[in-house]
Amino acid sequence: MGADHHGNRYGRSEAARQAVLEAADDLLVEHGFAGLTIEKIAARAGVAKQTIYRWWPSKVDILLDAFGDDMAKALTPADHGSLAADLREHLAAVADFLTTNDAGAVYRALVGQAQHDPALAARLRDTHLAAQHLRDRLPFDRALARGELSPTLDLDLAVQRLMAVVHYRVLVTGEPVSREFTDPLVDSFLPTLPL
Amino acid sequence: MGADHHGNRYGRSEAARQAVLEAADDLLVEHGFAGLTIEKIAARAGVAKQTIYRWWPSKVDILLDAFGDDMAKALTPADHGSLAADLREHLAAVADFLTTNDAGAVYRALVGQAQHDPALAARLRDTHLAAQHLRDRLPFDRALARGELSPTLDLDLAVQRLMAVVHYRVLVTGEPVSREFTDPLVDSFLPTLPL
């Protein structure tokens, strides 16, 4: 690619792609979703508008792309050996992701936009949410393998019951979701599980 | 212009107000949040743009106004004499409101927009969500008064645990929330409450 580079026949410019994604991320965090325009992204990234329109149909597509694997990286629950420990850590991680992480800001913006954009909603679920659900379920899968849980338990519902509370407080009520909230939540939740 | 009225000195035109609110509601349902512009609302309502800007600072203010007491009307749980019945009916009502009601569409749009508009988020909570939380709690309040529940129970948290799941499925995962889902949810939830 050399120093500044201006395109070639076989393939797009990875430098331009990265510049756009970073510019979009920065502008979202700095000026919010409303302050995020293609015009500004292009200016900030030092890229022509056409280059953006060539590769991304809309600004939410840029965000989806910028979002990338950030969620997987931030929200893959580690194995602490017990369901309680796993869930405590994971819920804290989810809360942290949603409220303080840059990628979490992108996530919230996308979920917000998905409320008035069904196509985005579908892509968001297919691309990220389905995979994240599987990661959210990992502690339960491991607990089940360890024999900590009854095989009759509806794992998917159990997962949702925990994740929902954190999301509800962040997306709807706006209440804080500190460790002082999530740890007792897990502790009061576990005894309600069969076995 | 004709004879039908153009304002007067003492007070605004209720006809214009209603026309704006209805136009906003219709346009939101028909064309989504993106297709909702002041220009179109004015045209549809047969009202001058200035009349809108005179009374509402932004289009979300119009929606907040159009939203009005719809939530209270649709989501005030009736007293069926038992916590189980109350909750079953209420959760079904909430799910129905969120997924099929016109006012529910406005609600989802506002919650979505609130993800990238903190000022709206605050007003939404102050204006509607706090009051709705009190309504959501009514079945528990009545159950407590009846002695169905232990006084040690954290009612607010209990309410959130139920409401969160419905919201999570509607706002995030997009899964259906039918009676086949909500009734078992209530049934499996109640036994986990103390006493």
Place this chain on the structure above:
Amino acid sequence: MGADHHGNRYGRSEAARQAVLEAADDLLVEHGFAGLTIEKIAARAGVAKQTIYRWWPSKVDILLDAFGDDMAKALTPADHGSLAADLREHLAAVADFLTTNDAGAVYRALVGQAQHDPALAARLRDTHLAAQHLRDRLPFDRALARGELSPTLDLDLAVQRLMAVVHYRVLVTGEPVSREFTDPLVDSFLPTLPL
């Protein structure tokens, strides 16, 4: 926004109109037809692009408008009492208009553009060239009335024979058209007329 005026219901802004026309004129003279863009006209005139698009379909329409009555003002031949004097003065005026006048620059640009724009060509003729031909003919009309010319003379053709040479040298060969050229041209032309 400033207090200085922003439009009202009954009529367009004459200030905005004038600013656009002057900006277009200036830019044409300074940067040529290629350097004349709606974008730059709007910027120079301190006017919104939409204001230009609202009132003029294209940039040649602006030039046609800016052109206005400039040709009539500059090229109406005065009556000097004799055909020779009238024609000498008028041809010198035409040459001067075509080569040094700002409106003449606009005229040349429009004629140039008309070579690849039949619609413009038609409008240019209908709006300005037909009227100018009548003005060009005035010296002959007066000479005929005075009895200086034979009634059998084809006045229109005589007019064209003189005008054509000046235009040809300006538009095609680019040769200078000074008084040293036009005066002898008239002097050698007159004796060829009948009577």
Place this chain on the structure above:
Amino acid sequence: MGADHHGNRYGRSEAARQAVLEAADDLLVEHGFAGLTIEKIAARAGVAKQTIYRWWPSKVDILLDAFGDDMAKALTPADHGSLAADLREHLAAVADFLTTNDAGAVYRALVGQAQHDPALAARLRDTHLAAQHLRDRLPFDRALARGELSPTLDLDLAVQRLMAVVHYRVLVTGEPVSREFTDPLVDSFLPTLPL
């Protein structure tokens, strides 16, 4: 051009050059000067844009190139033995060239463009107009050699007086220039020449 050639080390492709020139000519006639873009020429010619930019600085250079010797071919007056016959034929040929010939369309486009492009104007004159003037003068040169004309006559001016009228009517007034116009023009012009 097809598959038979894609660059070699021994000079540029004549096939590509011809394809470009023909494509430019066709597009000018079909879509006018405005519809003539490098992009479209490249597409029509089956040639890479860079190949065009490598060899021609601008689209008017392509036209100049495409114009080539067309004017010389079309507008070299044959010798009919008399000035009157030569001029009648030549003026008719010029009128035909300007109004119906493809190369004439290119010529008009170039002259039009030259009105707002001084560099093109200079090149057009140096490359083609000066030579054409000499060709236009041939009938007079021959008449002079035959003794049909006085040696005191300003041949260049005489030539211009005839050519100017045809150009003026084509480029400016848009009036038709049929044989019914040009023949009488010549007939009424000749008697005004000094023996």
Place this chain on the structure above:
DNA sequence: GCCTAAGCGAGACGGTACGTCTCGTCTTTGA
């Protein structure tokens, strides 16, 4: 029964951002 002032429909205004188009440059790959 006028006077007057606020509300109204209408719409022009200066702007911002949109998404499209063409331009001329640059780089890679193949013949």
Place this chain on the structure above:
DNA sequence: TCAAAGACGAGACGTACCGTCTCGCTTAGGC
């Protein structure tokens, strides 16, 4: 070494709405 293919930065295009402003009409209370 040149031609092809095509991505790139640049920037003008015409459109849609934004929020502000002015205009002249309508209309209800107060004089």
